[in-house]
Amino acid sequence: MKLDIVTIFPDYFAPLDVSLLGKARQRGDVDAHVHDLRGWAHDRHRTVDDTPYGGGPGMVMKPEPWGEALDAIVPPGSSARLVVPTPSGRPFTQELAGAYAAEPWLVFACGRYEGIDARVIEDARSRMPVDEVSIGDYVLAGGESAVLVMVEAVTRLLPGVLGNAGSAADDSFAPGRMEALLEGPVYTKPPDWRGRPVPPVLMSGNHGAIARWRRDEALRRTAAIRPELIARNALDDADRRTLSE
Numbered sequence: 551m552k553l554d555i556v557t558i559f560p561d562y563f564a565p566l567d568v569s570l571l572g573k574a575r576q577r578g579d580v581d582a583h584v585h586d587l588r589g590w591a592h593d594r595h596r597t598v599d600d601t602p603y604g605g606g607p608g609m610v611m612k613p614e615p616w617g618e619a620l621d622a623i624v625p626p627g628s629s630a631r632l633v634v635p636t637p638s639g640r641p642f643t644q645e646l647a648g649a650y651a652a653e654p655w656l657v658f659a660c661g662r663y664e665g666i667d668a669r670v671i672e673d674a675r676s677r678m679p680v681d682e683v684s685i686g687d688y689v690l691a692g693g694e695s696a697v698l699v700m701v702e703a704v705t706r707l708l709p710g711v712l713g714n715a716g717s718a719a720d721d722s723f724a725p726g727r728m729e730a731l732l733e734g735p736v737y738t739k740p741p742d743w744r745g746r747p748v749p750p751v752l753m754s755g756n757h758g759a760i761a762r763w764r765r766d767e768a769l770r771r772t773a774a775i776r777p778e779l780i781a782r783n784a785l786d787d788a789d790r791r792t793l794s795e
């Protein structure tokens with residue numbers, strides 16, 4: 551997968567060089583490049599913002615630097631999808647992360663101030679698919695944190711990145727039977743810690759009983775914390791018994 555990120559804070563993306571994603575980059579599974587938008591701002595002060603037409607608070611990101619940046623990064627006819635984080639975007643979900651993991655090339659545009667001049671998105675839509683996406687119902691100061699979240703959620707789904715292909719398939723919200731259940735509790739050594747034992751079933755070696763216990767814990771947690779998600783799952787009689795307890 552090819553990733554390009556345009557931002558006025560390139561240092562924000564130092565985390566892309568660590569952990570699993572850093573290894574994926576070193577292996578060549580992910581070809582990621584971070585671009586400083588100010589490289590396409592040609593005045594002495596490298597200006598990327600100006601006052602909003604119609605008045606109002608704050609500043610708006612000028613269209614010219616963005617237009618030149620996207621022209622330079624995405625040549626006409628290439629197959630990039632532009633992803634623009636914004637609080638007014640469609641929700642970023644595990645399903646969308648899975649769709650993005652199948653894309654050959656994602657370009658992320660990190661806005662700041664009050665956002666990017668709307669004509670930048672309009673112009674980009676004339677030559678590539680553009681998604682305006684939100685990572686949640688709260689307001690950040692810019693798009694960089696959202697891009698870090700999306701890049702992690704997407705690249706962990708790429709073959710070989712997690713190093714344990716089964717993990718992503720068992721995620722909450724991953725397609726499949728555990729469609730939208732919250733993760734249950736996890737445990738590791740020691741078997742007893744501060745007088746708190748690990749649930750005995752997890753050390754029983756009975757894989758059927760372990761799977762049932764894990765699903766029951768996920769059902770109970772989901773019913774308690776996100777009851778609206780229960781209906782999104784294919785429940786069997788055993789599930790319904792657990793939820794009726």
Ligand SMILES: CN1CCC[C@H](Cn2ccc3ccc(-c4n[nH]c(N)c4C#N)cc32)C1
Pocket residue numbers: 635636637639660661662663664665666683684685686687688689690691692693694696
């Ligand atoms: C007061 N104003 C309101 C409009 C947005 C201004 C800050 N900002 C500028 C660019 C930009 C990009 C994303 C986000 C953002 N916030 N929350 C989310 N879930 C996001 C996502 N994805 C926020 C952003 C602040």
